[in-house]
Amino acid sequence: MSTHDTADCPFCQIASGSLHAEVLYRDGSTLAFLDRTAVTEGHTLVVPLTHAATLWEVTEADAAAVMRTVHRTARLLREVFAPDGLTLFQANEPAGWQDVFHLHVHLVPRSTGDHLHRPWTADPVAPEQLARTGRRIRSHRGPAAPPPTGTARTGRPAPTEQE
Numbered sequence: 231m232s233t234h235d236t237a238d239c240p241f242c243q244i245a246s247g248s249l250h251a252e253v254l255y256r257d258g259s260t261l262a263f264l265d266r267t268a269v270t271e272g273h274t275l276v277v278p279l280t281h282a283a284t285l286w287e288v289t290e291a292d293a294a295a296v297m298r299t300v301h302r303t304a305r306l307l308r309e310v311f312a313p314d315g316l317t318l319f320q321a322n323e324p325a326g327w328q329d330v331f332h333l334h335v336h337l338v339p340r341s342t343g344d345h346l347h348r349p350w351t352a353d354p355v356a357p358e359q360l361a362r363t364g365r366r367i368r369s370h371r372g373p374a375a376p377p378p379t380g381t382a383r384t385g386r387p388a389p390t391e392q393e
């Protein structure tokens with residue numbers, strides 16, 4: 231995990247009003263604005279007002295607030311543009327294709343047959359490999375470890391932690 235300078239963070243500047251953006255929505259903890267490099271009409275970014283570089287650095291509360299605003303903005307974009315689809319994109323760190331180091335979620339309204347392409351092709355993984363990966367993650371005992379009594383296997387939601 232790397233840290234990034236916030237002094238010239240463009241999304242902090244948009245949040246503070248010192249840099250112009252076409253703002254669509256704002257609440258106490260998030261902001262939605264048009265991407266100035268929009269790949270389709272209505273391409274929007276949702277960010278937390280409090281600087282956090284990546285999903286690993288943002289608080290759980292701000293992450294939840296961002297997703298709430300993503301949900302609201304998705305409904306708004308559907309009402310305005312009636313797109314055939316919508317693609318969400320969220321990148322972390324350069325290896326994950328992140329370019330601006332303030333957490334953001336892209337909402338890209340889609341039309342059937344538009345010019346965008348999937349970033350990868352999907353091929354089935356051997357079940358034994360998936361089983362090994364599953365065991366590795368479930369046996370982890372760090373701070374974000376899954377609950378030990380099998381709730382991760384049952385599909386029931388894990389207990390909510392209080393901050």
Ligand SMILES: [Zn+2]
Pocket residue numbers: 236239240241242243280281282331332
């Ligand atoms: Zn920032």
